[in-house]
Amino acid sequence: MAWLPSRSLHGAGSASPPSVAVVAAHPDDESIGLGGLLPYLPHATVVHVTDGAPHRREWWGAPELPSREAYAQARRGELIAALTLAGVGENRLRSLGVADQEASVDLARLAHQMAGVITELHCDVVFTHSYEGGHPDHDATAFAVHAACRMLRRNGDDAPQIIEFAGYHAQPAGGLTRCDFLPVPQVEETTVVLDEAEQDLKRRMLAAFVTQRETLAPFPIDVERFRRAPAYDFTAPPHKGELHYERFDWGCAGAEWRARASEGMRILRIDSGAQDGDCPILTA
Numbered sequence: 001m002a003w004l005p006s007r008s009l010h011g012a013g014s015a016s017p018p019s020v021a022v023v024a025a026h027p028d029d030e031s032i033g034l035g036g037l038l039p040y041l042p043h044a045t046v047v048h049v050t051d052g053a054p055h056r057r058e059w060w061g062a063p064e065l066p067s068r069e070a071y072a073q074a075r076r077g078e079l080i081a082a083l084t085l086a087g088v089g090e091n092r093l094r095s096l097g098v099a100d101q102e103a104s105v106d107l108a109r110l111a112h113q114m115a116g117v118i119t120e121l122h123c124d125v126v127f128t129h130s131y132e133g134g135h136p137d138h139d140a141t142a143f144a145v146h147a148a149c150r151m152l153r154r155n156g157d158d159a160p161q162i163i164e165f166a167g168y169h170a171q172p173a174g175g176l177t178r179c180d181f182l183p184v185p186q187v188e189e190t191t192v193v194l195d196e197a198e199q200d201l202k203r204r205m206l207a208a209f210v211t212q213r214e215t216l217a218p219f220p221i222d223v224e225r226f227r228r229a230p231a232y233d234f235t236a237p238p239h240k241g242e243l244h245y246e247r248f249d250w251g252c253a254g255a256e257w258r259a260r261a262s263e264g265m266r267i268l269r270i271d272s273g274a275q276d277g278d279c280p281i282l283t284a
Contacts, residue, residue, distance in 0.1 A: 146231070151270065
């Protein structure tokens with residue numbers, strides 16, 4: 001892998017650091033994926049696709065709040081508190097403002113928005129989700145980043161390297177694998193073992209997301225995993241069997257999500273095959 005967040009980057013010489021964006025589906029995904037290493041990316045821009053607030057109250061972490069907007073505001077406040085701990089100021093935060101669970105509704109539009117963000121930020125590297133069926137918004141975010149990069153290359157523009165951080169996906173027996181990847185042949189993974197200070201930081205960052213306390217409690221804080229993104233076939237399931245989000249009513253099932261991806265690719269005029277600069281394609 002050509003580039004990863006590294007402790008050695010902190011204050012490293014006079015060389016210009018790469019332009020980095022962390023693109024996550026929800027406020028807290030960035031802290032789960034690379035919270036321990038965010039202090040070594042002090043100039044990174046953190047972009048969220050959603051505001052973390054679904055329309056349906058039963059999925060709110062704070063159901064006592066009066067409105068979806070109030071819940072979104074609460075999640076924004078938690079995000080600012082968490083990332084301040086990592087040295088990422090509010091001026092480095094962006095949100096596309098999509099409602100939680102609705103990122104896959106219009107994937108073509110989301111990909112165009114993502115291409116605009118990547119171009120504006122002149123990104124060299126984008127850290128984002130893998131396509132693993134954990135949450136439809138995670139998969140939509142992965143789709144948007146990959147589609148945006150393909151459109152940029154098609155137009156003769158530079159596209160950033162895509163690096164994935166590990167999230168979560170279903171286990172065949174009904175459990176959940178956290179902070180590890182679905183394996184992809186020929187794609188190297190890097191495990192970063194966090195030291196005591198980095199673990200303490202990540203613990204405090206996750207604790208800042210008060211409304212998500214129960215959800216975040218099982219996530220490990222001792223390791224973070226990264227890999228260069230493979231060229232996914234978003235029209236195929238990410239793995240055999242039931243996807244994690246199919247166990248819940250989170251807006252769509254896998255077949256509907258993949259139909260949305262197919263329609264998005266048709267509108268964008270991109271196909272599911274690997275292109276120059278991609279890692280080997282992942283198929284079902």
